[in-house]
Amino acid sequence: MGTQVLSVRVDGELLERIRQHAAKRGMSVQDYVVRTLIREDFDERFQSSLDKSEKLGFQ
Template sequence: MASTVLSLRMDGELLDRIRQHAAKRGMSVQDYVVRTLIRDDFDERFSSSVDRTERFYRDAG
């Protein structure tokens, strides 16, 4: 998988909080942010799948 650079501008206070969360988990800020984005993406895709399944069964019933 190829990687691409994503640059973010954020408030210093937010970055400090992210650093603290990452440190608690023994992770770098980069790894923490990437894992958070992956988790949120999965949650969104899962929720969408559940909605489609519910519509399918509602329409079929």
Template sequence: MGSTVLSLRIDGELLDRLRSHAAKRGMSVQDYVARTLIREDFDERFKTAVDETERFYGPASTGTGTGDHVRPSAGIA
């Protein structure tokens, strides 16, 4: 997989916050933003997979232990 340049114009205050968050993790702003986007993309794809699984297998269990299905939501709202 190759790399592509993405140029963004952002507010100075937002850039300062991004720098602060990145510095706390010992990362560059570019790496921090890329990691955040990758995580968000994963969360979105995971939620889609959970929703599709629930549609395929039917409604989720009520959590009382009487249902046949366990909802694999992992805390995703």
């Protein structure tokens, strides 16, 4: 799978907070943002699966 570029405009204060969070984890800002997006996507898909299971009567 190839990579593509996504450009996002954020204000300076938000970018600084992102930099701080990334630095705490020893990550680049790019890696931190990508991993956060992947985690959010997984969480949404997982929750959706749980919801569907509950509707089917599995608990």
